[in-house]
Amino acid sequence: MTAQATSEEHAHGYITDKAKYLNRMRRIEGQARGVTKMVDDEKYCIDILTQISALTSALQAVAVGLLDDHLKHCVLDAARMDSADAEEKIKEASDAIARLVRS
Amino acid sequence: MTAQATSEEHAHGYITDKAKYLNRMRRIEGQARGVTKMVDDEKYCIDILTQISALTSALQAVAVGLLDDHLKHCVLDAARMDSADAEEKIKEASDAIARLVRS
Amino acid sequence: MTAQATSEEHAHGYITDKAKYLNRMRRIEGQARGVTKMVDDEKYCIDILTQISALTSALQAVAVGLLDDHLKHCVLDAARMDSADAEEKIKEASDAIARLVRS
Amino acid sequence: MTAQATSEEHAHGYITDKAKYLNRMRRIEGQARGVTKMVDDEKYCIDILTQISALTSALQAVAVGLLDDHLKHCVLDAARMDSADAEEKIKEASDAIARLVRS
Helix, strand or coil, rough: CCCCCHHCCCCCCCHHHHHHHHHHHHHHHHHHHHHHHHCCCCCCCHHHHHHHHHHHHHHHHHHHHHHHHHHHHHHHHHHHHHHHHHHHHHHHHHHHHHHHHCC | CCCCCCCCCCCCCCCHHHHHHHHHHHHHHHHHHHHHHHHHCCCHHHHHHHHHHHHHHHHHHHHHHHHHHHHHHHHHHHHHHHHHHHHHHHHHHHHHHHHHHCC | CCHHHCCCCCCCHHHHHHHHHHHHHHHHHHHHHHHHHHHCCCCCHHHHHHHHHHHHHHHHHHHHHHHHHHHHHHHHHHHHHHHHHHHHHHHHHHHHHHHHCCC | CCCCCHCCCCCCCCEEEEEHHHHHHHHHHHHHHHHHHHCCCCCCCCHHHHHHHHHHHHHHHHHHHHHHHHHHHHEEEHHHHHHHHHHHHHHHHHHHHHHHHCC
């Protein structure tokens, strides 16, 4: 989880926001540990459900942000270069959207 | 995250499945760390989204399980004892369901 | 879709709010026809998606309301009478919640 | 709801699949009327919820399909022409995705 291993790999294009996504994912990890502790401490079920809803919303916000970055970078770049590649990337993105909407 | 601190507190009724929920939540924590690492390693965006969808589904399955236990234990117990309390518990449960459906 | 055919059948318990649910469903039917018309008129895709999101939220609100009524009436009544029947009804409700959360 | 009124308007690009979307939306309208009738006939609540889940899934499938078409046509066309316009269109699409994921 250190950054140096990947410092030379910028291929997937969302590096400008990487710190923001890492912060959000670390907060999500903390929320997941919080839910585990609530279960272990046998907190009131409804309070645990409230935390799980918050965690799910936070994850979906990360997913929507990543997808937006993906469309902006990978898909636009592909569109400017190569139609077949752009269509393949849009198909992947649409499949990912379908999974998110259903999950 | 050890069990002894709460070993005398059985009030919230889902103790029989506690080990199962703790296992599921620990797997979810691992999945969240995996997503963080994928972001840090700048893995392909669509692959990260696939993992987030799987994580969201796992969280929703925990939520639906906890809600089922809550209805079976707290709500049924309340219904047998005291109508006003049962109605209050059902209101709480319905509010939690609304949050889950929208999250 | 007239009321008289069912005026003697009160078994499912949500009759007190029936007019409210019928109004909401008729508005939803109108929203669905509106989406069809937008497709037929080739309106801007994003505007159609906005209407579909509103329609989905309206349907989920109906579902959460019906579930709340079901818990308040069928499940509480069963709980006061017969444990086995109450548990069966809670199982059904939990399965319905799982389908809603995933849909 | 007739096609001739719009036969000369191809601007939004999904005309090739228009018949498919109209068929799906008309089926959805029928499903909505079916739910209204189930409420009016006071059918068992859980059965109504099952139909609402099916209807919600059908609507989401239409939304995901329209979004896919939008990305393929409007966004790719814009990308080939004009970066600023493509970015605006992607922002709109991402906002629509966020609404769908949360609805």
